[in-house]
Amino acid sequence: MGLLTPDPGLLFWMVICFGVVFFILAKYAFPVIIGMVDKRKEYIDNSLKAAREANEQLQQVKAESEKLMAKVQEQQTAILRDATATRDRIIAEARERARVEAQKTLEETRHQITAEKESAINDVRRQVAILSVDIAEKILREKLSDSDEQLAMVNRLMDEANLNTNTEEP
């Protein structure tokens, strides 16, 4: 039967066609496709591995950072506490110093006032003394023409002076 006998012409062309197709595909197509798929598979495997490693590292870093954060917080509290203490201390010191300073100023002022007062009193006293001596001199010059009179006068004045100083200086 014609269908079952292979035609030599077709056989010839089939060998050529299949040979060419086989050569081209085996050389340029299938190795590329399979190679790329293999490469991709390798790449995916590597990527997965890398991702897992990165994840682990991330976890580690996270734990470390948490630890660090805790430490930092602790330090922060300590620093804040110190700062508060220092501030309080400085304020207290300043207050103390100011108090002392004010006290000193007050004392000095008081001293000065006392001294001024005393010197003023002394001055007045001296003036009064000079004035009284002048007055006394003038009176004496007028009254004391004889020596009896002068003597009586001196005595009376002395008494008076004594009385004056007694009343004036209690």
Next chain:
Amino acid sequence: MKATKYLFIICLCLLALVPQPVAAEEEINIGEVVLGHIGDAYEWHIADIGETTVSIPLPVIVKSSTGWHVFSSAHLENGAEYEGLYIAKDGEYADKIVERDASGQEVRPFDVSITKNVLALFINSALLIGIMLGCSRWYKRHVQEGAPKGGVGIIEATVLYIYEDVVKGCVGEDYRRYAPFLLTAFFFILINNLMGLVPFFPGGANVTGNIAITLVLAFCSMILINVPGSKAYWKDAFWPDVPLWLKVPVPLMPVIELFGIISKPFILMMRLFANIMAGHAAILSIISIIFIMAKVGGALSASMTVIAVVFGIFMNLLELLVAFIQAYVFTLLSAIFIGLARVKHEN
């Protein structure tokens, strides 16, 4: 197999449906149409519109007793003789180019014409190479872009399916050496099967349903099965572990084994050829029902047309499946036979 079972059922249906209303000469015509489409031809017949035949003439390349002849097959139309060559109407070389020798006998010259099947083979091969090289070019252009999508993705998935499941699974170790042939065979058969299902010009040729094609494929398989066969395989073939009387005076077992070695690729050849050829024949027969019934006319013709179209669609879908299954089976069996020929004895 499921496909052949369906095929059988459909053939039975056809047998039940066709005979009664058809005149004897009509039946012969249908047979010729079907066989003409299944077989090879010197021109690519596309359609008959009224009385005019639309066909693509193909180059005839023949070395006859008078030397090489290269001309268009249009010169041989309607049985015309050109340069002493003509297409035989009947006899041993029916539908082939023949010449008459001195005694007036028809003899066949050396004929490497580009026939319909050869042209289809060229087109399909070019298509396959184009698709595959397009694929590999995609990879070269997109080196670090991950998996391809669309057409390249389909090709990659199919290549991997055959490579991982069939080649790696069946050949065993050293499968890489056999992968190019098995993959090429698979895609070559697949594209020829699929193009055969396309009903108009670039497709429609019954390439893988031609015994010359399957012969070459099966022959390649045979070489790959037997040439790198292991020592254990050849020992099993010609000096198996059977009682001595089975192999010494009359080499009974070696003959049986030799038969096995030949029958394996022979079965590969016949299975692919018969499946595809029968598929084409079934579809063509079903579609022919429409034209047979048109002579009867009326309600019967209309209803049979509907049935024929439904069956035709069904058969086409079935053939789509068969196209893949046959390519797969050819590759799978080749891989299994290669794997079997590479056995190593455990002890």
